[in-house]
Amino acid sequence: MDKTITDAGYVANVEKFRKGRVGFVAREMVKVFPEAVHYVDSTHVYGIDYTRVIPVLVEAIKEQQIIIETLQKELDNFKKATLVI
Numbered sequence: 001m002d003k004t005i006t007d008a009g010y011v012a013n014v015e016k017f018r019k020g021r022v023g024f025v026a027r028e029m030v031k032v033f034p035e036a037v038h039y040v041d042s043t044h045v046y047g048i049d050y051t052r053v054i055p056v057l058v059e060a061i062k063e064q065q066i067i068i069e070t071l072q073k074e075l076d077n078f079k080k081a082t083l084v085i
Contacts, residue, residue, distance in 0.1 A: 014045075024048055 026046030030037040036052040039045070 023050075024053070029053075 026037050026048050029048055030046065033053065033056065036049050038047050038049060040047065
């Protein structure tokens with residue numbers, strides 16, 4: 001169940017703490033990677049277990065690198081073919 005925090009002082013404190021930090025929005029992350037998100041009933045706060053996210057990001061980077069290298073080879077072959085003509 002999604003609960004909204006309405007205490008203005010609490011929200012201001014959270015925003016002060018978050019200012020200048022980088023991260024994911026847990027409520028958005030829960031839609032795509034719920035295993036990495038936890039909810040604390042006592043505080044009604046979502047959190048992210050970044051140690052679960054890191055391996056997924058590393059694998060995504062590896063997959064992207066393969067795509068980049070494949071496209072680079074295709075581009076190099078295209079350039080060679082157009083120079084021959």
